[in-house]
Amino acid sequence: MASEHSESQETNSTSLVEDSLNISFEDISYIVRHGVLAGGRKTILKALCGTFNAGELTVIMGQSGAGKSTLMDILAGYTKPTSGSICINGRVRNEKMFRRRSCYILQDDRVQDMLTIQESLKIAADLKLGNHISGQQKKRRVEEIITSLGLSRARHTRAGNLSGGQKKRLAIGLELISDPPVMFLDEPTSGLDSSISKQIVYLLHLLARQGRTVVVTMHQPSAGLLHMVDRLYAMVAGQCAYVGAVPQLLPCLEEMNLMCPPYHNPVDFLIEISSENASNLVESSGNGRNKRWITNVSHETDSNLIEKSNLGACEEVCLTTLPAPKEDPTSKILLAIKSTYNTSFWKQFTTLTRRSLLSIWRDPAFTVMTTGIHCAMALFIGFLFYDIGEDAKDVRNNYNFLNFSLMFLMFTAFSAVTIRFPEQIPVIRREHFNRWYTAGAYYISTLVSTLPTQTVCTLCYAFIAYWLTGQPNEIRRFAGFCSVLLLVSYVALCKGLLIGSMFNVKNGVIFGPFFIMPFTIFSGFFLRYYDAPEFVRWLFQASFLKHGLVGLVLSIYGMDRPNLECSVLYCHYTYPSQFLMDNDVVGERFSMLIVALLSIGLIVSVLAFLILKVRLKNKW
Numbered sequence: 227m228a229s230e231h232s233e234s235q236e237t238n239s240t241s242l243v244e245d246s247l248n249i250s251f252e253d254i255s256y257i258v259r260h261g262v263l264a265g266g267r268k269t270i271l272k273a274l275c276g277t278f279n280a281g282e283l284t285v286i287m288g289q290s291g292a293g294k295s296t297l298m299d300i301l302a303g304y305t306k307p308t309s310g311s312i313c314i315n316g317r318v319r320n321e322k323m324f325r326r327r328s329c330y331i332l333q334d335d336r337v338q339d340m341l342t343i344q345e346s347l348k349i350a351a352d353l354k355l356g357n358h359i360s361g362q363q364k365k366r367r368v369e370e371i372i373t374s375l376g377l378s379r380a381r382h383t384r385a386g387n388l389s390g391g392q393k394k395r396l397a398i399g400l401e402l403i404s405d406p407p408v409m410f411l412d413e414p415t416s417g418l419d420s421s422i423s424k425q426i427v428y429l430l431h432l433l434a435r436q437g438r439t440v441v442v443t444m445h446q447p448s449a450g451l452l453h454m455v456d457r458l459y460a461m462v463a464g465q466c467a468y469v470g471a472v473p474q475l476l477p478c479l480e481e482m483n484l485m486c487p488p489y490h491n492p493v494d495f496l497i498e499i500s501s502e503n504a505s506n507l508v509e510s511s512g513n514g515r516n517k518r519w520i521t522n523v524s525h526e527t528d529s530n531l532i533e534k535s536n537l538g539a540c541e542e543v544c545l546t547t548l549p550a551p552k553e554d555p556t557s558k559i560l561l562a563i564k565s566t567y568n569t570s571f572w573k574q575f576t577t578l579t580r581r582s583l584l585s586i587w588r589d590p591a592f593t594v595m596t597t598g599i600h601c602a603m604a605l606f607i608g609f610l611f612y613d614i615g616e617d618a619k620d621v622r623n624n625y626n627f628l629n630f631s632l633m634f635l636m637f638t639a640f641s642a643v644t645i646r647f648p649e650q651i652p653v654i655r656r657e658h659f660n661r662w663y664t665a666g667a668y669y670i671s672t673l674v675s676t677l678p679t680q681t682v683c684t685l686c687y688a689f690i691a692y693w694l695t696g697q698p699n700e701i702r703r704f705a706g707f708c709s710v711l712l713l714v715s716y717v718a719l720c721k722g723l724l725i726g727s728m729f730n731v732k733n734g735v736i737f738g739p740f741f742i743m744p745f746t747i748f749s750g751f752f753l754r755y756y757d758a759p760e761f762v763r764w765l766f767q768a769s770f771l772k773h774g775l776v777g778l779v780l781s782i783y784g785m786d787r788p789n790l791e792c793s794v795l796y797c798h799y800t801y802p803s804q805f806l807m808d809n810d811v812v813g814e815r816f817s818m819l820i821v822a823l824l825s826i827g828l829i830v831s832v833l834a835f836l837i838l839k840v841r842l843k844n845k846w
């Protein structure tokens with residue numbers, strides 16, 4: 227421990243924290259539509275006021291449904307208030323600038339399970355610290371965070387295997403990489419036992435003491451945590467019930483003849499009586515305006531606090547070594563020039579692609595399983611339709627094989643993404659909101675990193691099935707067959723991303739087939755173009771499966787294929803041109819089909835991206 231301590235102090239901090247930021251808000255109200263049909267409205271926050279200062283740990287507390295998370299969302303810039311103003315150091319907040327200098331750690335603070343602590347922090351450093359910070363400095367910063375948060379022993383442990391407290395510290399560490407002067411944390415202690423909660427609150431206390439504005443929501447902070455809290459902001463039904471220091475809470479309540487029983491946690495008492503005494507409490511606090519109970523922060527020594535908090539035995543004592551925030555002039559100038567992201571789109575894209583590929587590599591079970599399923603299915607289908615490709619009597623069966631291949635690859639590509647993509651949304655939401663990267667960089671990197679596995683699976687299937695079913699031994703036909711299957715699987719993958727962007731896993735599984743089944747009906751296999759009512763014929767053009775099926779038929783029976791051998795007395799499709807004619811494929815051009823598939827893929831991708839962008843902006 228000692229060595230860790232000294233090691234951290236020896237390093238030159240690469241801290242980027244800027245000036246202290248005091249947040250004040252006036253008359254914040256938030257009203258939502260309640261019941262779209264009824265046209266009703268529900269007031270969630272009512273003209274709230276308050277001030278949260280740098281150097282202090284502020285806890286927003288209140289009963290469930292009091293409006294804590296809503297207030298936090300508004301202060302962090304996640305939600306816009308219906309009315310009211312928010313000022314930073316007395317001036318109206320510039321949201322873009324504020325977002326760059328603050329971070330918001332949501333309750334559902336998922337991290338990349340497949341990456342170790344060190345890798346996660348390294349990637350966070352690459353994304354959050356601009357190109358003006360050297361690789362050496364980034365490395366040093368990662369080391370500082372690991373040491374300071376007491377994560378040295380677990381640095382090579384994958385995040386998925388960390389304890390709840392370690393995961394929470396990692397989530398905080400990821401944001402600390404860029405030393406934001408303002409930190410918002412929604413329920414950072416939920417789901418943690420009391421000793422881990424103490425460690426987390428102690429960490430937040432230290433972060434505040436180093437000049438940051440730390441604002442935390444807590445349902446009901448336990449007595450053991452209260453001495454580390456500088457300011458309580460208690461809420462009741464969307465209004466402020468108390469704002470001030472913890473020791474001032476009892477005198478304040480006593481003034482209203484509200485006597486807390488001896489040996490009772492005053493905060494528990496406040497929660498218990500807040501509903502019945504809401505109007506008195508709100509009046510007394512001036513709905514957050516009354517500064518009477520606010521006292522200057524006590525600069526209690528760390529050793530005192532550690533003693534009081536009973537933290538002595540744990541490794542987290544080395545949290546005290548977290549380097550104090552320092553102003554970095556280079557970064558300050560850069561911040562003033564460009565007010566969005568620290569790294570270029572290309573850097574974000576390459577870093578995210580590296581991270582995705584590393585996660586895929588670390589989770590070989592999924593890749594091996596999907597490749598295995600494709601190979602097994604190809605062997606099975608090859609066995610069922612064994613060597614039918616050259617015989618005129620089996621042309622219908624061969625057509626069925628081609629259609630099956632399309633359906634199989636479409637469903638596997640579609641469902642894999644529909645299930646896996648929504649799981650990433652909480653991580654992306656936090657990282658995107660905290661300005662790690664643009665939605666575009668993330669989306670393209672996801673697409674690119676998913677393609678190798680999809681390509682390998684599709685080619686494995688195509689290779690095995692093509693040769694087992696005895697299709698023509700010609701490279702150009704095999705290439706056509708593979709390229710159509712690949713494109714169809716890519717389009718299906720994009721459709722999976724579209725569904726994954728819209729729904730959570732459960733709804734994706736339920737509604738996904740509704741989005742994909744119409745394309746199978748209009749593939750030309752079940753219903754022929756000229757047999758369909760005229761007003762739905764355009765749907766054939768929109769169906770990627772129709773273009774895929776025509777592409778496969780052209781690859782196998784087009785391109786001037788010579789007459790087929792007939793192993794029985796009469797074969798209807800000895801002439802491949804007859805088959806093309808019967809299936810409305812005459813006049814179709816392979817190149818145009820490829821263009822159609824690429825265009826559909828592009829449209830679906832753009833749609834998926836737009837939906838993802840909207841979803842990341844909203845808490846849905």
Ligand SMILES: Nc1ncnc2c1ncn2[C@@H]1O[C@H](COP(=O)(O)OP(=O)(O)OP(=O)(O)O)[C@@H](O)[C@H]1O
Nearest residue numbers: 258268270288289290291292293294295296297445
């Ligand atoms: N978009 C919305 N539409 C309708 N009601 C909403 C909406 N957003 C929030 N609410 C309601 O506003 C109230 C406050 O919600 P909020 O999540 O801020 O409470 P909270 O104090 O954080 O509760 P908890 O501690 O349980 O998380 C709740 O009753 C919630 O149901």
